[in-house]
Amino acid sequence: MKLSLNWLSDYVAHGADKELLAHKLTMAGMEIESVENVGGDTVFELEITPNRADCLSTIGLAREVSAVFDKVLKEPKISVPKIPTRKVPISIADSGDCSLYLGTLIEGVTVGAAPEFMESRLKAVGIRPISNLVDITNFCLMEYGQPLHVFDFDKLEGGRIEVRRARKGEKILTLDGVERELDPSVLVIADAVRPVAIAGIMGGKNTEVGPQTKNVLLESAHFDPILIRRAARKLGLSSDSSYRFERGIDPAGVARTSDRALQLILESAGGKLSGQGKAGSTAIKKSKAVTVTPEQVGSAIGMDVSPARIKKIFKKLNFTVEESARGMKVCPPSARRDIKDPVDLVEEVARVIGYDNIPEAMPVIGENSIPSSAPRTLRNRMRELMLAQGFDEMVSFSLINRDDLERARLNAKDVAAIINPLSLDQEVLQPSTLPSLLNIVRTNINRGQRDLSLFELSKVYDGHGKEKEVLSVVMCGHTRRDWRELKKRPADVYDVKGAVAQTLERCGLTELRYALVDANIYQGNSGVTVAVSGRSLGSFGSIHPDILQNFGIKNTAVYYAEVEIPYKDFVKSSRRRFSSLSQFPGVTRDVSLAVPQDVPYQDIADMIHREGGDLLRQVSFSEEYLGDKIPAGQRGLVFSLLYQSADRTLTEDEVNAVHQTLLGKITEFFSATIR
Template identity: 35%
Template sequence: MLFSINWAKDFINISDEAEAIAKNLTMVGFNAASVEHLGREIKGIVIGQVLEIKKHPNAQNLRVVSVDIKEKILTIITAAQNVKEKDKVVVAVEGAVLAGGKEIVKKDFMGVISEGMICSAEEIGLDDHGLPQEMREGLLILPADAPVGDDFKAYFPLEDSVIEFELTPNRADCFSILGLTREIAAFYDYKLQYPSIKLKEEGKEEINKKIQVSIKDTDLCFRYIARVIEDIKIGPSPLWMQRRLQACGVRPINNIVDVTNYVMLELGQPLHAFDYDKIKGKEIIVRRASKGETITTLDGKQRELNEEMLVIADKERPVAIAGIMGGEDSEIKENTKTVLLESAVFYGPNIRRTGRALGLRTEASLRFEKGLDPEIAMLACERACQLIEELGIGKISKGYIDVYPVIQEKVRLKLDHKKINRLLGTNISLDKMAEILKKLNFEVGGENGELYVIPPSYRRDITCIADLAEEIARIYGYDNIPSSLPSEISTVGKTKKVHRIKSRVEELLINNGFSEVYNYSIINPRKLDMIRVPEGHPHRKVISIINPLSEEMSVLRTTLLPGIIDVVKFNINQKAEEVKIYEIGKTYHTESLPLKELPEEKTRLILGMFGSNIDFYEIKKVIETLLAALRIRQVKFKRAGYYALHPGRCAEIYLNDYLLGVAGEIHPDVAENYELEGKRIYVAELDFDLLVEKSDEVIRYTPLPKFPPADRDLAFVLDENIEVADVIELIKETAGPLLENIEIFDIYRGEKIPEGKKSVAFSLLFRSYERTLRDEEINEIQDKIIKAVEEKFSGKLRES
């Protein structure tokens, strides 16, 4: 968040230097990353008026301009064509310093002495993006009332100090000039002056005759305010507004868009302006999008929406993606005559999910996704209308529409100063705590020593007494809190390996898009038939419940597979296009029935995946990633048959000689039993106890290699039934310790490869950590590998 000191002075009378403000706000929880001083190096520029323009006698493209700067009349040479007589301009006199440190001196231009320079916006440190086209290509022309002879820096706020703050997501209220200024006021004990707003409302009609607003999904939109502005005059915004926007990292566009951005930066409430005449049916509907509905956004891209995304729509189609970006069809353009102004508050998590799904993040969504205060929406709307009236951009229609279906209740907390002092290790009086909280605009009330606190509506992060303690501590001053050792003997807590591994596995899976599910350990025995468990298989030895509630829950499960398929099926039936789920749970086993001793409990991990982009290699990749994170090595995937899985898309996973689990696509018969015909569902069930046992928690480091590697590529023509994993194992055994890495980079079947054969290409990397390898010894190893593959697998080296 870029914070302008000049802008903050609209709210408080502050005289401290930017560096001191940055330091003090860092001490109360707002880390200042940098301080930049804008325009400080520029000097010697004044306001002048063009008196006369002549052609240069010796240069066709140059003009000789006489400029009055009150003290004297200067002769200045320029090539710019946009300046004319009586224009007010910015003049850099002899000795002036411009942006970038350029110093102005008198200069001879082909026989005519130029006594200074008429400046463009860029030369005085301004971005010309929001200026008219002629000023972007020429000189900066000032308003007609600019006082001739005055120092330009006294006339225009060219100098400013900008602090960049790194804000935490919980402080959504501070993503604005006002929000951070409130914190400065609390620290320095300044009085905060809010904008005074009074509108003329000179529009012709009342708003109720021009637009209707309804919120269909009140769980995603908490408040929607609308205003209509008539007789719009689209053009550049004034220079002072452009300067403030640029200081805070926002480029000017035009006066209407700039006003909405200005208010967003000032108050923290994003606004959006629609071209009113392009709203079909003169109705705004806030609703979830329909599946497959599309909108072309302001960036010119067509985006497909889903039912979880919130849109602003008219009678016919979406006109904006709520809280993120408007639609191209309702964009403000040069011919716009009437504007519909929106000030709304949306559910933050939904905005974040929508932005992530669409790959779209804006300054507005950045604020909405953190959760905004519904109470500031009206202030922001009125502030924008005030600026529009003051700048003469348009006339505000009478009245406004405010749809506010659910007013949020205020949090009320007891101010228990004894508990707060215990939390902080301090001895702060109750009165002092109340004083600090009042500085932060908290409402403090009560009597007889029993006080309650109501946080301001914009402090939605305050929910418990620990939050109050933090607020008191940071304003009281962390450096004022005494250091002390704990008064009681403490012990070091440590989790068991199984819990650490479980946390690591869950974290990795969640980071890869999986969701955890829980299923009952008691199942229906008919589920074993549905997943095709053969008679006599150990999974058929199920332990029955003596008094089951029903047949649906009558035996203890021996595999997690039925439960995970049930959950995948449920999600598919709910129109889920992609499913990634996992469960870590117990299975129960016995050697003989009836049960004579307690059953053996085994912990299993099962994965379930479904989607258009999901195949066997996708679930294999997840397993390999998981095993690598646990530092489990020497794992092999072997083609196998498993009762519940497709015979051609199934593998057993071995860790040395231990069977770690199975992975593959569910058998077509199983899919049919679950009424999932045509759905390709992939599962993997792993021995979690073995994962814990074989995982390596020790991180080992090796020095960076000093000697270069040598690489070789080998391609063998092999029989189709030969497993590549066996070939890799043979190559590793034959190559010995100099082989650092081996990878498959191509498997080819087709032209020049006989029927029933396949070409497999390997990339081999050799390295010694003690010396540089010679070609002769690598060639010798290569010949051994070729010979070994030929002898064991009848593989032929592919020449081309």
């Protein structure tokens, strides 16, 4: 947006030199990109953010200057004749495309040069003067930010205007001399026969105003900004008009700018007002009022601002203000659609005061000034526990390739997809961490690192973008269970299960339950679910070889777990009572069982806990054995049981009695054999 300082001075006597004015505008949020001298004028090139379409005009910027310098804004006085009863036929095919169209007929005009002051203003902002009629529309565009257009009325077939979508195959020769083919995605202004302008972008040669023009129709309208933007991109055609329509013009400016142009045409081109046509609604939707208090303003910007000054700033910006016990009820003008919340009003006050005038205050950071939250505390605790077990933390991208989901046998359709992804490797939000972790495993194996114990605390997303946090664990190659194992051994699924269980239990979730589940991502299409309070948190297992093959992982077993972090359950379980340790020694008994393969480990563990009595303090699963010494259809399970009393040392006979009774119940109920 180019701003002529001579033109600006027509509306506000700011009294500042160009350096101070440039600084103040920049501090108010309108950055000055360049300053140049044009003749006897100084012109600023400003960077206007997309939400401030009201500043794409000289009067819009003059209003900002009047607020910053606390000066009076002098808007042009508009006076036009009474509208005659003659109606120009105008119709709108779809009110969603165009909410208002005004067509004003002026007859008997004389085409010539524009007034000298107008030509100098236009030249300063880089617009070439053409004729008084065309220059007036450009002048009003730069003055009020409302695009206008004039048609040679005698060249309009049928003397009528229709706002409609282009028909397939229609063409128009635009004012830049290029013939353009149109389609129904483009909005056009048409007469009774053909398109005469591309709505909001550029007029057509077939109704161009020339030296012989006597009667003109002045257009002022409000078009759908999205439609104009798409048409401009499709046609590769941009103009000062489309630039403003794309960002959204002030609906209240349609009639006002039309009257201003009518006034200037009658003054410089003569003629008379002969009639007007209107389609659509001239009703302006009132902006939603926002309430703010002086205390909110002062707290947000870090300085006290008097209510009187706040109110004055709002009025300078053309806001209406009603004061009450609750604060200031502020209603922004129709041009300020960016004002929606109290914080937006606070920003307006801060802008006008000037960010450089707000005193600096460094925050006081104490030892405990950053409050801790339960989720953050829990994540940190889980991270510490996983690291303490010898795992390395990794961080992967939340965006993944959709094809990786299919390779991992996951649903690739019901996912949250990015509309315009930067690359195919980052096109959907991950519904599971499995694809990312397998890619990481493959990369490490290809680089010679085959022994991996990795974990990640991350988020996964469903098809609607709803997220949940999960703990993911992946292992392959060799590992050590603890420091007592001098030699590494092959990792197995129980290492993954043990890491997850220990982490969850050490965080307070002691009532974990496990059950077999059908899952095609695991070997044998069977995994193990982890549940708490009857709700499944996730699963673990050995990844199916076919999936590993899909990811380029060969001759390596990969064990994986993904469990949700249930914050609510952790909060409930965090309130634990202290239980003192026994002062008396415990007695350990190992139980080696041969049980049918369809008997879950969890069922046996639950029975041991349930039937073990008061002397049974702890049950640990040691190992699973599958081999020649185990009958077909069975597997070997080894449990370690700790018996201990809080008030005495147990005798061998006491322990044996309880232990033998427990073994009898296990063998009978599960058809198990003691090995």
